Amino acid sequence: MNTDISIHRATAEDTQEIAVMVGELLEEIMDAIGVQVFNFDLDQTKTRLDDLLGREKYFVFVARSEGKPAGFVALYESYALYAEGAFGSLPELYVRPAYRASGLGRRLVSEAKSFGMSRGWTRLEVTTPPLPQFDRTLAFYEREGFTVTGGRKLKVTL
Template sequence: MEYNIRQAGLKDLDTAAELFNLYRVFYRQEDDYGKCKKFLEERLNNEQSHVFVVYADEKPAGFVQLYKLYHYIKLQKQWLLSDLFVHPDYRGKGLSVALIDRAKQWCDETGACGLMLETEKTNNIGNQLYPRCGFEYDGLHNYYYWWK
C-alpha cells in the first residue's frame, strides 16, 4: 500500500474534520462534525496547531495533531502530540508509526527538543505503540486536570 503524509491547511479542512470527528467518537464523544470543523478551522487560522494527514491509496486514512509547548528543563520548544488517529479500515499497516515519524521530523524542522503525549491507561494499542516508537513512559509524574 502506498501512502503519503501532507500537512493540512484550510483547503484540507473537510478531510481533517471528518477524521477528527471519528477520532473523538472513538474516545466516546458525541458525533459532531460541525463542531469539529469549527474547532480545527480556528486552530489552523490562528496557527495554534499543526495537523498532518496520511493518505493511503489517495484516500484520507488518519492524522496527527500537534500543539506547541515549552519544556521547563530543556528550556526549548516541544510539541504535544495531542491527537493521533488511523481509520479502522487502515489499521495494522504502519500508518500510526508513519505519522509519529512525521511528527518527529516536524521537531527537527522546527528546532523542537521533542514530543510529549498522554493516552488513556486503557488504550492498549497506544500503550504498545508508543514505546515501540521510542517514547519513554514517565512514571514519576501524575497528570492532573482542572475543568471549568
C-alpha cells in the same frame, strides 16, 4: 487496501475530513471506556481547526490512500522549563481501522518527529487514552521511542 499512502501538511481544504476523523477517534475512545467524556460537534470542530491551522497554533499531517483520508497526526508547540524550552505536544493521532497494522501510525509519528526537529523542539510528549483499554496504544508509542514519564493527565473545566 492500497499501500501507496501519501502524507502532507493539512490545509484549509482538509479540515472537514480531519474533523470527521476526530469524531471517529473520540467515539472509539468513549466506546472502549464506556463513558461519555467528550462533547463532539462536527461543525464546531471544523471551525476550531480552521482557526488554529490559520493562526499556525496547531499543525496537522494527513495521510491519504487513493485520495481518501486514512489518518492524521496533530501537534502544537508548548513551553516548559523542565523541557528546556519549546517542545511538541501530540494531542491526537488516528489511523482508520482499515489502515492499522500497515505501518501508517509509524509513518505519521515519523512525520511528527521530523516536523518537531525542524522547529527546534527538544521533545515530543503524548498522553494515551485510558489504560488498560488502550494498552496497545501505549505499546505502540513505546515502540516508537516514547518513554513513560509518570503521572496521569488531569483537567479542570473552566
